[in-house]
Amino acid sequence: MNSIHKLTRKAALAVGAAAILSLPLKSQAADGWLVDFEKAKAQAAKEGKSILMEFTGSDWCPPCIQLEKNVLSQEAFKTGAPKNFILLKLDSPRDKSKQTPEEIEQYKVLSKQYAVQGVPTIFLTDAKGKPYWQTVGYSGDPADKYVANLNAQLATLAKRDAAFAKAEKAKGAEKAKHLAEGLSLVSNELALNTYSDEVAEIIKLDADNKAGLKAKFEGLKNSVEFKSELEAAMRSGGADPKGVLAAIDKLIDEKKPTGEALQEALFYKGSIYFRDDKAKAKAALLEAQKLAPNSDTGQRINDILDRFFKEE
Structure with a gap:
């Protein structure tokens, strides 16, 4: 797996995002890719397709360049992917001379909205821009296999839609459960940022927390807000x-x-201690691991402990 280039992550959306996204953009990039989010949504709705959103750093990110070379520029992708997906390229190159100011600002807004942490990141979304699948990095798959995997994810969209359809026919906590089932297909931060109406409805429907969903989603909201404050604290x-x-x-x-x-x-404390005090680093990581051993961060900690502290 190629390394993923880190980007700054913030949970909060930029003020005025809707106004920024409504500004005129050039609509077409090379080889049938759009660069305007609003036009991509309109075309997806018109054609009854999903949107394939690629966040990339086209002139500086090695895995992005390999993905372009081995997949996106290949005939198997250029003829296969558009059958089910409207292609939207969201680029953040070092050389921005060919981009409009609106396109540059659009990337900033959408990368925050979709909680992009590294490039390349691919999202599959419905025609409204609601994501149902994502992948980060480039695994090295050839174009035909890559397209086949994209098409297979349409089953995930069907599962989400089925859960939401059940929610439409249900009431109260039962409706909340079906909505939560649909949101379980995306990451917590992505759900909070892009399915805010559904999250608010779940909390409202389970007001007494009998289904445990109010506490769960309010906890997720607090967690995302804390992470944003944590990043600010680290910068300070x-x-x-x-x-x-x-x-x-x-x-x-x-x-x-x-x-x-x-x-x-x-985990951040352990990472900082690791430079100069391995004992404190290990203690912080072990304490962190116990809090949520099966989380993504918990799994990362397991890998770090096995790799760097196995003999201790």
Whole structure:
């Protein structure tokens, strides 16, 4: 697997996002790709197709360049993918001379909205831009296999739609359960950012928390907000590791996070300690792992412990 280039992640959307996305953009990129999100949604609705959104760094990101060379520029993709998908390229190149200011700003807005953490990231969404599948990086698959995998994900859309259809016919907690089933197909942060209406309805329908969904989704909201504050705290600490650690400790003391949110903070502390104090790093990572061993961060911690602390 090629390495994934990290991008800054923030959970909150930029103020004025809707206004930015309504500004005129050139609509067409090369080989049938659109670059205007609104036009892609309109075309998808007209043709009854999904949208394939590629977030890329076309002139600096090695896996992006390999994906373009081995898949996106190949005939198998150019003829196969458009049968079911409207193609939308969202590029953040170093050389922005060929992009309009609106296109550049659109990338900033959408990368936040879709919680993009690295490129290349591919999303499959419905005609309204609601995502139902994503993949990060490039595995090395040839174009024909890549297209076949994309087409297979249409079954995920069908599952989501089936769950939402059941929700339409249900009431109360039962409706909330079906909505939650549909949202389970995407990541928590993506659900909060792109299915906000559904999340709000789930919380409202399970107001007494008898189904456990109100607590779950309110907890997810708090977790995402904490992660955003955590990133801000880390930036406020500057380049001094002690300053960053102090900022993280202050945030933990003020917000008193639990579960995956606290796990994330302790993981960052462990990463900082790792440079100079392996014992403290291991202690922080072990404490973090216990909080949510099966989470994505928990799995990353397992890998780190096995790789760097196995002999201790």
